[in-house]
Amino acid sequence: MRNRESIQNLISYFKTTQEKEIIFEEEAIFAAYQNNNESHSLIVKIAVVFGGILASIAGSGLLLLMGLYELEQGLILVGFLAIGVSVALSKSYDKLFIDTLSACCFIVGLVYIYLGLDHYNLDITTICSIFIVICLALMMFAQSYMLTFSSVIVINGSVIAVLLGYHNLSYLFDLYIALLCVAITALFLNEAKIITLHKNLSKIYNPVRIGLLLSFICVLVLLTRTGFISIRYDYIWAPSIIIICATIYLVCKLCNTLQIYQNKDKIIICLVTAIVLAPTISCPGIAGAVLIILLSFFVNYKTGFGAGILSFIYFLSQFYYALSFSLLTKSAFLFSSGLLFVAIYLFINKKLASK
Amino acid sequence: MKDIYREDIQIFTRHSNLTKIGAEKALEENIYNNAENWRKFLSFFCLSLGSVFMTAGIVFFFAGNWAELPTFVKLGVVEFLIIATVVATLFVKIHRTIRNIILNAAAFLVGVLFAVFGQVYQTGADAYDFFLAWTIFISLWVIISNYAPMWLMYIALINITFVLYWQQVASNWSELTVNFTLFIFNTLILAGAMFLPRIRNRMATPNWFINTMTLVSVTLATVLEMQMVIFNTDYQTSYLVFQLTTIAVYLIGVWYAITSKNMVFLAFISLSILVLSSGLVIRHLGFDDFSIPLLFIVIASASVIAMLINVQKKWSNAK
Numbered sequence: 001m002r003n004r005e006s007i008q009n010l011i012s013y014f015k016t017t018q019e020k021e022i023i024f025e026e027e028a029i030f031a032a033y034q035n036n037n038e039s040h041s042l043i044v045k046i047a048v049v050f051g052g053i054l055a056s057i058a059g060s061g062l063l064l065l066m067g068l069y070e071l072e073q074g075l076i077l078v079g080f081l082a083i084g085v086s087v088a089l090s091k092s093y094d095k096l097f098i099d100t101l102s103a104c105c106f107i108v109g110l111v112y113i114y115l116g117l118d119h120y121n122l123d124i125t126t127i128c129s130i131f132i133v134i135c136l137a138l139m140m141f142a143q144s145y146m147l148t149f150s151s152v153i154v155i156n157g158s159v160i161a162v163l164l165g166y167h168n169l170s171y172l173f174d175l176y177i178a179l180l181c182v183a184i185t186a187l188f189l190n191e192a193k194i195i196t197l198h199k200n201l202s203k204i205y206n207p208v209r210i211g212l213l214l215s216f217i218c219v220l221v222l223l224t225r226t227g228f229i230s231i232r233y234d235y236i237w238a239p240s241i242i243i244i245c246a247t248i249y250l251v252c253k254l255c256n257t258l259q260i261y262q263n264k265d266k267i268i269i270c271l272v273t274a275i276v277l278a279p280t281i282s283c284p285g286i287a288g289a290v291l292i293i294l295l296s297f298f299v300n301y302k303t304g305f306g307a308g309i310l311s312f313i314y315f316l317s318q319f320y321y322a323l324s325f326s327l328l329t330k331s332a333f334l335f336s337s338g339l340l341f342v343a344i345y346l347f348i349n350k351k352l353a354s355k
Numbered sequence: 356m357k358d359i360y361r362e363d364i365q366i367f368t369r370h371s372n373l374t375k376i377g378a379e380k381a382l383e384e385n386i387y388n389n390a391e392n393w394r395k396f397l398s399f400f401c402l403s404l405g406s407v408f409m410t411a412g413i414v415f416f417f418a419g420n421w422a423e424l425p426t427f428v429k430l431g432v433v434e435f436l437i438i439a440t441v442v443a444t445l446f447v448k449i450h451r452t453i454r455n456i457i458l459n460a461a462a463f464l465v466g467v468l469f470a471v472f473g474q475v476y477q478t479g480a481d482a483y484d485f486f487l488a489w490t491i492f493i494s495l496w497v498i499i500s501n502y503a504p505m506w507l508m509y510i511a512l513i514n515i516t517f518v519l520y521w522q523q524v525a526s527n528w529s530e531l532t533v534n535f536t537l538f539i540f541n542t543l544i545l546a547g548a549m550f551l552p553r554i555r556n557r558m559a560t561p562n563w564f565i566n567t568m569t570l571v572s573v574t575l576a577t578v579l580e581m582q583m584v585i586f587n588t589d590y591q592t593s594y595l596v597f598q599l600t601t602i603a604v605y606l607i608g609v610w611y612a613i614t615s616k617n618m619v620f621l622a623f624i625s626l627s628i629l630v631l632s633s634g635l636v637i638r639h640l641g642f643d644d645f646s647i648p649l650l651f652i653v654i655a656s657a658s659v660i661a662m663l664i665n666v667q668k669k670w671s672n673a674k
Contacts, residue, residue: 002363010359014367017384018377028370043566044667047622051629051656058652065646097664101657192379195368202368258390297396300388316411320418327419335412341405348398 002033048100049146056104060111075116082109083134090144103146106138110154124165128158143203152211156180160219177223177239177284180216181291185246187212188295189253213292213304217311224285224318240284244277247291250298257298276340279333282325285315359385402453406460413464417471426475433468437461455502462493462505483519490516501557503564510544510568531582535597538575542604545572566619573623576601577630585634616670622663629659 002010011024063078086105089098110131117127135151135158142148163173187194187209195202223236251273255266280287289312296304319330364381367373373381388396413436417429440461444454466489472478473485490512497509514537521533545568548560580601583594605624612620632655637648 010363010367013359014371014373014377014381017380018374020372020374020377022377023372024367025370029366032366032370043619043622044663047626047663048660050626051660054629054633055653055656055660058649058656062646062649062653065649097660100660192382193375195365196373196375196378199369202365205365254393257388258393293400297388297393299382300386316407320415327415331412331414331416331419333412334408334415338405338407338409338412341401341408345398345401345405348394348401 004030007033045096048096052100052104055101056108059104060108063112073116075112075119077116079109079112079114079116082106082112083138085109086147087138087142090142090147096145099144099146102142102144103150106147106150107154110134125162128162128165131155131158139204139208140200143200145207148204148207149211152208153215156211156215156218160222171235173219173223174235174238177216177219178242180212180219181239181243181246181288184212184216185250185291185295188299188301189250191299209301210303213307216288217292217307220285220288220311220315224283224315236284237281240281240287243284243287243291244274244281247277247287247294248273250291250294254294254298272340272344276337276344279337283315283319285318286312289315361386399452402456406456410460410463410467414467414470417467417474429471429475430468433464433471437464437468440464455500455505458496458500459502459505459508462496462508465489465492481519483516483523486512486516486519503561506548507564507567510541513540531579531587531594531597534575534579534582535600538572538579538604539600541568541575542572544568569619569623572604573627576604577627580631581634584631585638618663618667618670621666625659625663629655 007029011026011029014024015022082105086102086109089102089105092098113130113134114127117130132155135155139148139151159176160173163169163176187205191205195205223239248270251270252266255261255269260266260269277287277290280290289308292304292308293312296302296308319334320327325333359381361382364378364386367381368378413433417433440457443449444458444461449457469485469489473482478485490509493505493509493512497505517537517540518533521528545565548565548568551557552559579597583597587594605628608620608624611617612624633648633652636651640647
């Protein structure tokens with residue numbers, strides 16, 4: 001927690017960041033730091049989420065055992081009530097524990113609504129659309145971390161369920177991956193613009209970022225695991241191309257950070273990136289993981305970086321099972337990419353040494 | 356200015372008219388990686404990717420078992436690569452981390468060599484002696500390089516060799532004995548990783564290594580206890596030894612967590628106890644009426660979470 005002096009130092013620093021005169025709501029800033037006295041380590045956050053999930057599964061089981069399952073209206077009513085409680089909880093207390101509890105309440109509420117609606121034999125699209133509307137409303141009204149994060153994950157799950165629920169919609173799955181890729185790239189690279197656009201956007205920025213990132217990894221996993229879901233693999237190259245384009249765009253931005261301003265150099269760097277990533281065209285997971293690693297390093301986002309490394313290892317091991325190539329072709333792809341990377345490494349080191 | 360975090364910038368955007376330009380400048384100056392960090396990262400990233408892709412390429416190549424390739428060439432290629440990587444580690448003037456990455460690739464290639472050997476002479480790729488030989492032949496490198504990722508690979512290999520030996524040779528050992536041995540072995544490694552560098556005044560073991568080993572140890576203990584207390588019906592005297600040892604290790608773990616304010620230990624052990632106690636309640640009370648165990652799980656989970664949050668608050672205030 002920051003004391004008054006350090007907050008004053010921050011205020012004077014921020015005054016130097018822009019030419020336009022800056023007006024601070026000092027009391028609101030002090031109050032924000034007073035309320036924000038909880039900084040938990042990752043392990044406590046994971047333990048809290050794990051415990052919260054365990055508690056909510058047990059809690060919902062308990063209610064079902066009490067005979068709630070028999071009453072369809074009762075289920076829907078309790079579901080909405082649970083969501084209401086979750087919003088009220090997150091609005092009144094800004095604490096990790098309460099926030100997790102409210103997110104668990106929200107998930108339990110959605111499960112009840114699903115069970116209730118199931119009695120009326122509604123199709124999956126209608127149920128998922130109801131979920132998406134509820135989640136969007138929640139993201140607008142309650143800007144707490146866990147609720148927003150859960151909402152993003154539920155929206156993603158609902159979209160996947162709709163797209164895969166109908167076989168004739170499965171080609172849209174590729175489009176959805178491409179959309180997620182564009183959304184994540186835009187979200188990471190326009191952080192300053194988004195958080196200054198509106199107070200609420202600044203509040204939900206972090207949970208939306210991690211939610212979208214996990215959703216992106218999740219759809220890539222679904223796409224990579226052949227036989228896991230029934231989708232057509234004719235257009236598997238389409239999301240890869242978008243991912244590769246996003247990576248090239250990122251590399252262009254990176255050139256500015258690295259003070260490379262000559263167009264000729266930029267074009268060569270982009271071409272090399274395209275060549276290195278070209279073999280991953282039938283395996284969007286690997287390209288996606290590389291994009292996540294680079295984006296996360298670009299904005300110095302450690303959780304994203306860790307998730308990127310883990311997913312990279314996973315997708316590389318899944319590449320072994322990709323059916324479109326023989327092992328020998330895959331081996332040639334990997335070995336030549338490896339050689340190329342070592343060549344780039346030597347080139348970078350030579351450049352550095354010459355400087 | 357020093358010590359500005361992303362959270363500070365976000366709080367200020369909410370309570371001032373900070374513009375996009377101001378926020379961007381603050382992010383770039385304090386949060387985002389600068390050109391120097393990028394150069395270091397890109398160099399490390401390219402070399403790591405290069406060595407991972409090349410090693411994976413070699414593994415895929417031999418997994419393909421190309422029949423037209425003569426045995427001599429198959430074995431020769433891998434042996435040549437091992438020699439080349441080791442020579443590079445020894446004689447090329449490079450940074451220590453890079454040297455270790457290359458040696459790690461060499462250690463991996465030793466596994467590939469044995470796999471190719473197994474493929475040629477039809478011994479099977481999962482024979483325990485193949486993993487044993489792999490473990491033995493990289494031991495020296497692991498000790499000399501003292502590189503955490505290599506140690507992790509080495510420990511994984513020892514665990515795999517032991518499990519395969521049990522499955523293929525010593526099938527009369529009970530599953531509990533095997534799990535208990537693995538638990539003790541991994542816990543000793545964890546203790547060694549934590550205390551040996553202090554005794555010998557060496558550089559401390561990286562946190563990620565200690566956390567991974569803690570997770571492995573606690574998971575093994577949880578599985579072991581679950582097998583003994585929850586799923587097993589006929590009780591044997593050897594269980595007493597297993598149980599007392601596990602309890603003693605947990606007590607030492609909790610004592611260490613409290614004295615050194617180690618949140619990871621405390622969190623892992625509490626979650627393990629939560630899972631075990633829930634299992635126990637389900638076993639003894641759950642068959643007639645499931646509502647009591649469910650109620651127990653709700654209360655126990657909430658208490659564990661509240662306890663962890665309180666302890667962390669206390670410790671971070673004390674620091």
